[in-house]
Amino acid sequence: xxxxxxxxxxxxxxxxxxxxxxxxxxxxxxxxxxxxxxxxxxxxxxxxxxxxxxxxxxxxxxxxxxxxxxxxxxxxxxxxxxxxxxxxxxxxxxxxxxxxxxxxxxxxxxxxxxxxxxxxxxxxxxxxxxxxxxx
Amino acid sequence: xxxxxxxxxxxxxxxxxxxxxxxxxxxxxxxxxxxxxxxxxxxxxxxxxxxxxxxxxxxxxxxxxxxxxxxxxxxxxxxxxxxxxxxxxxxxxxxxxxxxxxxxxxxxxxxxxxxxxxxxxxxxxxxxxxxxxxxxxxxxxxxxxxxxxxxxxxxxxxxxxxxxxxxxxxxxxxxxxxxxxxxxxxxxxxxxxxxxxxxxxxxxxxxxxxxxxxxxxxxxxxxxxxxxxxxxxxxxxx
Numbered sequence: 201x202x203x204x205x206x207x208x209x210x211x212x213x214x215x216x217x218x219x220x221x222x223x224x225x226x227x228x229x230x231x232x233x234x235x236x237x238x239x240x241x242x243x244x245x246x247x248x249x250x251x252x253x254x255x256x257x258x259x260x261x262x263x264x265x266x267x268x269x270x271x272x273x274x275x276x277x278x279x280x281x282x283x284x285x286x287x288x289x290x291x292x293x294x295x296x297x298x299x300x301x302x303x304x305x306x307x308x309x310x311x312x313x314x315x316x317x318x319x320x321x322x323x324x325x326x327x328x329x330x331x332x333x334x335x
Numbered sequence: 336x337x338x339x340x341x342x343x344x345x346x347x348x349x350x351x352x353x354x355x356x357x358x359x360x361x362x363x364x365x366x367x368x369x370x371x372x373x374x375x376x377x378x379x380x381x382x383x384x385x386x387x388x389x390x391x392x393x394x395x396x397x398x399x400x401x402x403x404x405x406x407x408x409x410x411x412x413x414x415x416x417x418x419x420x421x422x423x424x425x426x427x428x429x430x431x432x433x434x435x436x437x438x439x440x441x442x443x444x445x446x447x448x449x450x451x452x453x454x455x456x457x458x459x460x461x462x463x464x465x466x467x468x469x470x471x472x473x474x475x476x477x478x479x480x481x482x483x484x485x486x487x488x489x490x491x492x493x494x495x496x497x498x499x500x501x502x503x504x505x506x507x508x509x510x511x512x513x514x515x516x517x518x519x520x521x522x523x524x525x526x527x528x529x530x531x532x533x534x535x536x537x538x539x540x541x542x543x544x545x546x547x548x549x550x551x552x553x554x555x556x557x558x559x560x561x562x563x564x565x566x567x568x569x570x571x572x573x
Contacts, residue, residue, distance in 0.1 A: 284539045304536075306359075
């Protein structure tokens with residue numbers, strides 16, 4: 201039995217959706233449904249309207265017109281989303297990445313480090329759903 | 336974590352370690368370290384008494400093995416019987432294990448690498464500042480590892496483990512609560528549930544639960560009731 205998880209990707213570059221979808225298909229132990237929106241507005245609408253519970257939100261750090269996660273993630277929290285939020289960035293070295301907790305972010309990951317193993321680890325860590333051992 | 340002065344930090348890879356905050360960050364650090372040296376996976380194992388029965392799955396405190404692999408291993412094999420596991424209690428030297436020379440390293444038929452399905456392992460025994468023992472294990476299908484790479488990865492694994500222990504594993508009992516933890520403690524004292532606190536504080540429920548676990552540890556209490564009672568006694572909250 202593979203556990204089903206539902207993830208929302210927020211990224212203004214549609215190519216990232218294609219790449220991440222391909223990565224998600226390689227994760228063997230979870231059946232991942234990836235939904236995709238381009239903007240924070242889109243994400244807010246998705247959270248408000250969609251009846252499906254979202255297990256996780258992955259979002260690009262920089263999304264127009266907002267500056268970075270310090271502006272975007274609090275908006276998602278304000279509409280009542282209390283699931284895990286991960287921020288994807290091509291560089292997580294800026295000092296403000298040390299303050300993710302203050303802005304409601306659960307984890308950060310570098311684009312280059314996002315591979316099927318990393319996705320699997322993150323799901324194990326944040327989505328509490330038992331994957332039965334090797335069956 | 337500005338604990339270490341520059342004498343501790345060498346060779347330029349420490350900036351990542353300085354910035355690491357949570358388990359995902361240390362996962363990234365160990366995972367990329369494994370890939371950089373030609374391994375596929377890593378695992379950080381906590382060692383207990385040699386004769387205490389150990390399960391691989393419950394000894395792994397952080398790892399990137401495929402889901403279910405450690406559990407499947409435990410169903411079929413006993414890690415205590417493997418030559419590699421026994422070696423941790425004979426010496427603390429970092430060791431390379433190759434699938435083909437397993438028989439000469441231990442009893443016949445007790446071959447951890449064959450059982451878990453890799454050709455090569457590197458076991459780097461490490462220990463925490465509290466003296467507890469751990470092993471950073473790298474697994475892969477490489478042929479061998481060169482001397483320079485071996486020395487480098489052993490040093491890097493030691494450094495990464497040191498930060499991992501201090502930042503994540505250490506029981507920070509008796510230390511002060513952070514402002515965020517105090518805030519969550521106050522909401523708990525008002526009878527709010529984890530999901531309600533997540534909404535109020537604008538973080539995920541996961542974060543609230545992990546803060547709550549830290550508060551339990553720091554105050555050295557066993558449940559939320561005792562937590563609030565002690566916090567009032569200690570005048571952390573009114």
